[in-house]
Amino acid sequence: AQGGDPLITEIQDWNRYLGDGVDAAPYGAPSEFEAQVVRRNVPWLTADPVSSINFTPLHELDGIITPNGLCFERHHGGVAIINPTEHRLMINGLVDTPLVFTMEDLKRFPRENRVYFLECAANTGMEWKGAQLNGCQFTHGMVHCVVYTGVPLRYLLEEAGVKTAGKWLLAEGADAAAMSRSIPMEKALDDCLVAFKMNGEALRPEQGYPLRLCVPGWEGNMWVKWLRRLEVGDQPWAQREETSKYTDLLADGKARRHTFVMDVKSVITSPSPQAPVTHGKGPLVISGIAWSGSGTIKRVDVTIDGGRNWHEARIDGPSLPKALHRFYLDINWDGSEMLLQSRAIDDQGLVQPTKNELRAARGGNSIYHNNGIQTWHVNTDGVVENVEVS
Ligand code: MTE
Ligand code: CO
Structure with missing residues (x-):
C-alpha cells in the first residue's frame, strides 16, 4: 500500500505504553483475543444442562494435550x-x-x-x-x-x-x-x-x-x-x-454389552466447518488428531479427493499408547473443491472403517462407538461443510 503498512510504519499503543505488571492475573487466563476458544454445548441435544454434555473446541487446538479449561464435560x-x-x-x-x-x-x-x-x-x-x-x-x-x-x-x-x-x-x-x-x-x-x-x-x-x-x-x-x-x-x-x-x-x-475399548479413530480438525480456509490457494496445513484405545497410532492417511488418492500424513509430537496423536499433511492447494478425509491405523493393525462399513456391520440402531471416517467438503471459497460420500 502507498505509504506502507501502518502496523509497520507507526508506533502502536502496546509499543508506546507500559503494560500490566506481574500479578495482574495471579491465575492466568488466555488472551482476550482468544475468547472464541470455548467449550460449547448443543442445547437441543439434552433436556437439562445438569445431565448434559459440552464439547472440546478441537478446531482451535494443536499438539496432543487438551488445556484443562477446554476439556469437554x-x-x-x-x-x-x-x-x-x-x-x-x-x-x-x-x-x-x-x-x-x-x-x-x-x-x-x-x-x-x-x-x-x-x-x-x-x-x-x-x-x-x-x-x-x-x-x-x-x-x-x-x-x-x-x-x-x-x-x-x-x-x-x-x-x-x-x-x-x-x-x-x-x-x-x-x-x-x-x-x-x-x-x-x-x-x-x-x-x-x-x-x-x-x-x-x-x-x-x-x-x-x-x-x-x-x-x-x-x-x-x-x-x-x-x-x-x-x-x-x-x-x-x-x-x-x-x-x-x-x-x-x-x-x-x-x-x-461391555464394549469397553474405544476403537481406532481420527478426524481432520483444520480445515473443518468452524475453521474454514481464509487465505486462498497456495500452502495449506491440513491437521488433525488420531487415537486408539488399543495402543499407538502407526499411520494416518489423508485424502483431499474423497478417497480416490491417499497420502501418508506426518505424525508429529509424542506417540504414546492410548493418547491423542497429532498429524499434518502440508499441501499446495490449487483452489479447487476438496473432499477431506483421514483414516487411522493403529499398532495392532486395526484400520478406521468407513461409515458404510460400520453400518453394514452394526445396523442402524447404534448411538455409541462410531469411529467411521469423517468427510469435510471444502468449496472454492474455502467454506467447509460436514458431508458424507458413499
Ligand atoms: N463420573 C461421575 N461420577 N458422574 C458422571 O456423570 N460421566 C461419565 C464419566 N464419569 C460421569 C462420570 C461420562 S459419560 C464421561 S464421557 C466422562 O466422565 C466425561 O469426563 P469429563 O467430564 O472429564 O470429560
Ligand atoms: Co460419556
Whole structure:
C-alpha cells in the first residue's frame, strides 16, 4: 500500500505504553483475543444442562494435550463440589481388609504420570444416520487428552487384598448421580490410575475434583469422577450405565454389552466447518488428531479427493499408547473443491472403517462407538461443510 503498512510504519499503543505488571492475573487466563476458544454445548441435544454434555473446541487446538479449561464435560447429575479434606475413598466387598483412604493417605502411595485420551462412547453418536452437526467440535469434541498424575489402582487393591473370587470392580462417584460402572479386575490391575492431578494442577471440579478413575483406552463413561467407592465382586453389577445406556442395539435386536475399548479413530480438525480456509490457494496445513484405545497410532492417511488418492500424513509430537496423536499433511492447494478425509491405523493393525462399513456391520440402531471416517467438503471459497460420500 502507498505509504506502507501502518502496523509497520507507526508506533502502536502496546509499543508506546507500559503494560500490566506481574500479578495482574495471579491465575492466568488466555488472551482476550482468544475468547472464541470455548467449550460449547448443543442445547437441543439434552433436556437439562445438569445431565448434559459440552464439547472440546478441537478446531482451535494443536499438539496432543487438551488445556484443562477446554476439556469437554459430561455430567449425569451436575458438578459435585467437594472439599478434599472431606473426601473419602472406600474399598469394600471381596477384600481381606476393607479400607477408607483420605486424600492425604492417597498422596503417600507411589504415583505415576501418564498421558491418556478420554473419549465418551457417545462421541460422533449423532452422525450414525448421516452428516448432522457442522463442526468437529460437535461431531468429535467428546474427547480430550491430558497428563494425569495418580496412584496405580493396583497398589490400592493390593493394600486391601483382593480375594480369589474378586473378578470385578464397581467404581462409584460421589456426585448426585452416584454414577457407577463395573470394571473387570484384569483391567483394574493393569493400567488404571486413581488420579488427583491433570496437566500438573489439581483436577478441575468438572473433571472430578478431587479424585477420578482413569481407565485408559476404554469408554469415557467408566472414568468415574468424584470417585468415592470401589467394591470388589465376583460378577458385573448391571448398573444403568451398562444396560440401558452404553450398550449397542444391533440389527437383529440383540445388544452388544461391555464394549469397553474405544476403537481406532481420527478426524481432520483444520480445515473443518468452524475453521474454514481464509487465505486462498497456495500452502495449506491440513491437521488433525488420531487415537486408539488399543495402543499407538502407526499411520494416518489423508485424502483431499474423497478417497480416490491417499497420502501418508506426518505424525508429529509424542506417540504414546492410548493418547491423542497429532498429524499434518502440508499441501499446495490449487483452489479447487476438496473432499477431506483421514483414516487411522493403529499398532495392532486395526484400520478406521468407513461409515458404510460400520453400518453394514452394526445396523442402524447404534448411538455409541462410531469411529467411521469423517468427510469435510471444502468449496472454492474455502467454506467447509460436514458431508458424507458413499
Ligand atoms: N463420573 C461421575 N461420577 N458422574 C458422571 O456423570 N460421566 C461419565 C464419566 N464419569 C460421569 C462420570 C461420562 S459419560 C464421561 S464421557 C466422562 O466422565 C466425561 O469426563 P469429563 O467430564 O472429564 O470429560
Ligand atoms: Co460419556
